[in-house]
Amino acid sequence: MKYVLDQEKIRPDLVRTIERLSGEDVRQCYQCGKCSAGCPIAADMDLPPNQVMRMLQLGLTDEALDSRTIWLCASCETCTTRCPREVDLAAVMDALRHEALRQGRKSPIRQIPFFNRTFLRLIKKYGRVFEMELIGRFNVGTLHFFKDVTKAPRLFFRGRLKLWPSFKGRKTARPAFQAVKNAQRHEPAEPPAADESAGNPTP
Ligand code: SF4
Numbered sequence: 170m171k172y173v174l175d176q177e178k179i180r181p182d183l184v185r186t187i188e189r190l191s192g193e194d195v196r197q198c199y200q201c202g203k204c205s206a207g208c209p210i211a212a213d214m215d216l217p218p219n220q221v222m223r224m225l226q227l228g229l230t231d232e233a234l235d236s237r238t239i240w241l242c243a244s245c246e247t248c249t250t251r252c253p254r255e256v257d258l259a260a261v262m263d264a265l266r267h268e269a270l271r272q273g274r275k276s277p278i279r280q281i282p283f284f285n286r287t288f289l290r291l292i293k294k295y296g297r298v299f300e301m302e303l304i305g306r307f308n309v310g311t312l313h314f315f316k317d318v319t320k321a322p323r324l325f326f327r328g329r330l331k332l333w334p335s336f337k338g339r340k341t342a343r344p345a346f347q348a349v350k351n352a353q354r355h356e357p358a359e360p361p362a363a364d365e366s367a368g369n370p371t372p
């Protein structure tokens with residue numbers, strides 16, 4: 170796909186925010202494409218992982234933040250492991266999701282943030298996921314009431330689906346949620362000031 174570089178769309182300040190959140194320098198990427206070649210989800214992504222990096226190098230944060238890619242990424246870290254420049258691309262994807270949510274952008278695949286929120290809510294409630302409730306809430310929330318119900322009996326008889334939640338781990342989960350809450354409280358409200366030299370295309 171062809172992209173036209175429009176000065177008004179270039180946001181070096183947001184690139185710096187992504188770098189701060191991920192701890193990575195996007196200029197380290199030299200576009201070898203090894204991350205995309207190994208990514209198990211790349212075929213379904215609108216931007217392969219290396220192109221997400223390229224968009225950030227060009228300062229085109231809207232393209233990265235509005236992509237399906239950041240929501241499809243499964244955080245498997247294959248890209249991170251394969252990168253010859255030791256760029257933690259999985260952390261960059263995480264930072265992009267974080268920033269997209271902070272800005273209130275709508276995910277192009279609405280079920281994914283809904284699933285993530287529901288999953289975390291259950292971890293907070295029980296200390297671990299209760300699959301029966303997760304499936305129920307997800308199916309009702311997405312109006313796909315009978316999605317995957319035929320799989321339930323098989324999972325149940327194999328002991329993979331419990332009828333009642335377990336509260337084991339609730340004590341250990343609570344401090345983790347509290348730590349996230351504290352970290353969010355100390356997050357800067359505004360991204361750092363724009364650096365004019367940042368976000369320019371790499372040579
Ligand atoms: S593997 Fe690393 S250097 Fe290569 S394109 Fe991906 S992020 Fe860039």
Ligand code: SF4
Pocket residue numbers: 204207208209210211218241242243244245246247248249258259262
């Ligand atoms: S972490 Fe995300 S982008 Fe990287 S290989 Fe896994 S799914 Fe693909």
